[in-house]
Amino acid sequence: MDKVLSFHQGTLPLLISMPHAGVRLTPAVEAGLIEPARSLPDTDWHIPRLYDFAVSMGASVVSAEYSRFVIDLNRPDDDKPLYVGATTGLYPATLFDGTPLFKDGLVPSALERTDYLERIWRPYHDTLRQELARLREQFGYALLWDAHSIRSHVPHLFDGTLPDFNLGTFNGASCHPQLAEQLQAVCASAKGYSHVLNGRFKGGHITRHYGDPAKHIHAVQLELAQSTYMEEVEPFHYREDLAAPTRQVLENLLNAVVAWGKAHYAV
Template sequence: MDKVLSFHQGRLPLLISMPHAGLGLTDAVRDGLVDQARSLPDTDWHIPRLYDFARDLGASVVTAEYSRFVIDLNRPDDDKPLYAGATTGLYPATLFEGEPLFKDGLEPTGEQRKQYLEQIWRPYHDTIRNELERLREHFGYALLWDAHSIRSLIPHLFDGKLPDFNLGTFNGASCDPELAQRLEGVCAAAQGYSHVLNGRFKGGHITRHYGDPSNHIHAVQLELAQSTYMEEHAPYLYRQDLAQPTQAVLRALLQALLDWGRARYVQ
């Protein structure tokens, strides 16, 4: 495998995870994709650019290099479904719109997928686990922000237009409720944006697995509507005019996260 992730170690008790930003494909996946999948439409486009302020803020950042079409880093390794209804699995078989992802008979083999699990999925999760352990040991607590984005209109997955900011805390299990309330307050104060807490997106495997408030690890997923910062269809152009005000809200959310941690844990 080529480089499977990028990691920057920061100076604050915050790790930002970007599991669906990767564009890399293995030969087997590239050769098998249907034509409409070749533009990688289900990517969390431009997330590293949207969060380009995070390093200066002092956060640690881990970013996937391979596409979710190879293996989905936000699914459990046993591939148990996370959501009722339409969803995608550890090894996606369909596009978000429900069409097959691969041409008949051209899916990666079981042996190839085992390799993806060991050489792509596990290193990413090892990095998350090790960094959270380091942060908790050093600061006494750790904050995890799982950064995602998605098209605002996908009838196969959800009804109507998605809210702009979709916060997920696994129905309150992955972080302190006071923290979730504070983040909701930031979204409510952001004029011109809509938001929801634990709506269609309650947090995937990363949020659910690593969020452990009783052991001082607080995890939140943000599923951001792509209409807030980019063109939602190919060629998926980044829109600076849209992105700049959205970045201001993201900064406020991460600052609220950090401020809550200091108030809660630092005497």
């Protein structure tokens, strides 16, 4: 069977999603990519490694195996745009800099893309939905953390330099406001790092679709500037000297999420 995702079931009411960490390609996508895209520059590089503490803390973790160049798991299956202005869709057509992703005449066919939707996108979202349902059934609530990263400079998508920690709660709709406040406080106490809430990145499809505070599911997206833990240019090396203090902030953030849930839902 084709492995389209990795999943670990934890013991806390916390699920961490990593939809853009995958690097596998289908034959059609691999054959069609332009040369600059073959290094997969728009990947959320090293996110599973950066969050390697999550399993030991008791979180459930789901991560993609296939590249977003095949299909973007953080877009709705009807491909409706999530952001006004430059963005990428369910089946990305460009790199983040706006360059066409595929060679002329080598874009995957509609039939191939329908297969990607059924074989790659749906199992990931089935896993999210089922695990969130299990957590809510067991604990009475569920906490979803959608883990992303991006280069700190992408002029086609945003002006200037991206803050280090970009928290997204769909303008407050995907989680309780007190949780967002506590996460901002953690970021504010992290010396040497910048942060923003609902700036350029407010949360993609996963945050918007699954976050439902009225039903006791609280979702937050973190878009992390890659300059905080890696080299942003090819070959995209992981930098432990940068990653170690950043990972500590991530641990503090996730511990704050779990602590908020326990306090908020204490009986």
